[in-house]
Amino acid sequence: xxxxxxxxxxxxxxxxxxxxxxxxxxxxxxxxxxxxxxxxxxxxxxxxxxxxxxxxxxxxxxxxxxxxxxxxxxxxxxxxxxxxxxxxxxxxxxxxxxxxxxxxxxxxxxxxxxxxxxxxxxxxxxxxxxxxxxxxxxxxxxxxxxxxxxxxxxxxxxxxxxxxxxxxxxxxxxxxxxxxxxxxxxxxxxxxxxxxxxxxxxxxxxxxxxxxxxxxxxxxxxxxxxxxxxxxxxxxxxxxxxxxxxxxxxxxxxxxxxxxxxxxxxxxxxxxxxxxxxxxxxxxxxxxxxxxxxxxxxxxxxxxxxxxxxxxxxxxxxxxxxxxxxxxxxxxxxxxxxxxxxxxxxxxxxxxxxxxxxxxxxxxxxxxxxxxxxxxxxxxxxxxxxxxxxxxxxxxxxxxxxxxxxxxxxxxxxxxxxxxxxxxxxxxxxxxxxxxxxxxxxxxxxxxxxxxxxx
Ligand SMILES: Cc1ncc(COP(=O)(O)O)c(C=O)c1O
Numbered sequence: 001x002x003x004x005x006x007x008x009x010x011x012x013x014x015x016x017x018x019x020x021x022x023x024x025x026x027x028x029x030x031x032x033x034x035x036x037x038x039x040x041x042x043x044x045x046x047x048x049x050x051x052x053x054x055x056x057x058x059x060x061x062x063x064x065x066x067x068x069x070x071x072x073x074x075x076x077x078x079x080x081x082x083x084x085x086x087x088x089x090x091x092x093x094x095x096x097x098x099x100x101x102x103x104x105x106x107x108x109x110x111x112x113x114x115x116x117x118x119x120x121x122x123x124x125x126x127x128x129x130x131x132x133x134x135x136x137x138x139x140x141x142x143x144x145x146x147x148x149x150x151x152x153x154x155x156x157x158x159x160x161x162x163x164x165x166x167x168x169x170x171x172x173x174x175x176x177x178x179x180x181x182x183x184x185x186x187x188x189x190x191x192x193x194x195x196x197x198x199x200x201x202x203x204x205x206x207x208x209x210x211x212x213x214x215x216x217x218x219x220x221x222x223x224x225x226x227x228x229x230x231x232x233x234x235x236x237x238x239x240x241x242x243x244x245x246x247x248x249x250x251x252x253x254x255x256x257x258x259x260x261x262x263x264x265x266x267x268x269x270x271x272x273x274x275x276x277x278x279x280x281x282x283x284x285x286x287x288x289x290x291x292x293x294x295x296x297x298x299x300x301x302x303x304x305x306x307x308x309x310x311x312x313x314x315x316x317x318x319x320x321x322x323x324x325x326x327x328x329x330x331x332x333x334x335x336x337x338x339x340x341x342x343x344x345x346x347x348x349x350x351x352x353x354x355x356x357x358x359x360x361x362x363x364x365x366x367x368x369x370x371x372x373x374x375x376x377x378x379x380x381x382x383x384x385x386x387x388x389x390x391x392x393x394x395x396x397x398x399x400x401x402x403x404x405x406x407x408x409x410x411x412x413x414x415x416x417x418x419x420x421x422x423x424x425x426x427x428x429x430x431x432x433x434x435x436x437x438x439x440x441x442x443x444x445x446x447x448x449x450x451x452x453x454x455x
Contacts (some may be wrong), residue, residue, distance in 0.1 A: 007047050021157075034412065036386050038068025042430045042437060044417060052417040053429070053441050054161035056077050057322060057381070060231060060263050060428035061289030071295050074338035075331050087117070087328035094326030098415045099336050103287070103300060106156040106340070110273065110281045112302040116320070117328040121262035121288035122156025124299035125225065128258045129160045130322050131303065132223040135256065137317050138310040146216065148224045148255075149208065150186035154232035155260055164225055167233060169422075182216070185421045186230060187238045188384065190375045191394065205238075206245035210252070223284070225258035228274025229377070234424045235384035237377055244277035250283075255306065258284040262299070263382065266290035266343055267431050270353030270380030283307050290431075292339045298332035348431035358435045359383055359427070362442040369446065372403070372453045380449035383427040385445075396423035403454055410448035416441055 015029040021412065023033075038045040042065055044054045057063065064071065079096060087096055100115045116127050129147055135142035151166040163178035164172060166186070171177060185192075187205040194204050213221050228243065230236035250257040250259065259282035263282035264274025268290060271277030275285065283306060311318055326332070343349070356378055363376035363385060372398075374388030387404065389395045397404045400420045408420045419426050425445075429437070 041065045055418045057428045057430045058294045061294040063290040063431040064293045065430045065432045071338045072333045078334035093330045095333035111304040113305040114303045114308045118299040119297040119326045120299045122158045122161040124286035124301045125155045125161045127301040135310045138315045144222045146180045146221045151183045152186045152233035202239035202241035210249045213253045223256040227260045228264045231263040243280045247280045256283040259284045260409040262288045267349035292336035295335040296332035352431045354382040359438045385425045387423045408453035410452045414444035416444035
């Protein structure tokens with residue numbers, strides 16, 4: 001096959017045997033996906049050789065950028081030694097041990113003491129839920145089994161993770177979901193029925209959690225899980241007081257606090273961990289994505305000393321009857337060690353804060369220029385633009401509105417790869433992003449919105 005024939009083969013065969021996540025298979029035929037063939041730094045190239053700024057950062061995970069020699073070398077070096085073996089009882093490998101030390105060092109301020117590995121974010125959360133239930137059984141409080149979470153939260157797509165996820169659009173086709181999972185109102189400063197005052201909103205939503213736990217009975221609730229910043233739900237940034245108040249509510253009712261740091265972990269929000277940004281120490285932290293920038297699938301769940309202590313008890317249920325074939329995968333862990341070295345040595349957390357502030361400033365300019373923008377927000381390199389038909393009523397555009405459907409392609413045309421989710425555009429470039437790249441992104445977004453917005 002010559003080069004053009006190979007390109008045509010890919011384009012013609014994409015929809016023939018292949019169903020994509022989060023897509024209607026019919027749409028993959030009529031509206032074929034962008035086929036990417038190359039990445040370097042914060043750029044990617046499609047099969048026709050056109051370059052794009054990667055404003056998705058892969059899927060908010062390629063934090064150190066594409067094609068990093070240090071990460072590739074670490075994977076190859078590990079492949080030369082041992083590509084795979086399992087880590088079930090009785091076996092271990094060097095990079096997973098090294099990574100467990102590195103992670104607990106990085107999360108020492110949060111008091112994390114033990115880690116378990118999986119292959120991604122959903123795995124990390126499943127592990128958290130199962131071990132939270134096991135924890136209470138080991139503590140002889142076997143009725144504490146329920147998991148509370150926030151409406152609009154995203155925790156992944158496996159049954160447990162989906163049961164905790166609060167977006168109706170993700171849940172409807174797969175219901176009924178797992179019993180014992182309940183969602184309460186999330187603090188959304190832009191869209192809530194109560195108040196424009198952030199502190200008040202934080203108190204109201206923490207109060208709802210408090211009352212719901214009280215109502216159902218603290219003796220039945222194992223854990224509360226939330227993202228420090230709701231990512232897939234539209235970059236919803238809670239008020240400063242929300243997480244500290246949630247920690248108080250959890251302590252009051254003896255409920256474990258799980259931070260889903262799958263997106264916010266390792267610098268994206270401008271703090272090394274999202275919880276640290278809010279000044280809160282969770283009991284369990286769920287990690288994936290930026291842990292190794294997506295070079296090989298990996299997730300991890302970390303437990304503090306309080307939780308870990310339950311496994312020191314002599315109990316018939318103390319064995320961890322949970323784990324995955326790819327837990328502690330040597331290539332994934334070797335990639336993570338190299339990746340985290342870059343995050344620290346290049347101070348990408350600080351860069352996310354600085355470049356993110358510049359990006360937010362430019363989004364404010366976009367809002368001044370386009371009436372269809374109702375809100376822009378961001379913390380570090382987690383940013384969003386919310387599109388509305390009317391700024392006063394905040395009526396959102398429907399996901400199938402011609403404007404919304406045209407936005408992604410119009411950005412691509414101008415060299416920007418973005419994620420449009422319903423009436424929002426979320427932006428999460430690699431943490432190596434620069435102010436100059438932000439300015440380039442601004443031109444692409446400004447041109448795209450001007451070209452396709454109504455009026
Ligand atoms: C906060 C959060 N948790 C969990 C997940 C699920 O991770 P994965 O897709 O790796 O299973 C995601 C994915 O985007 C996420 O954003």
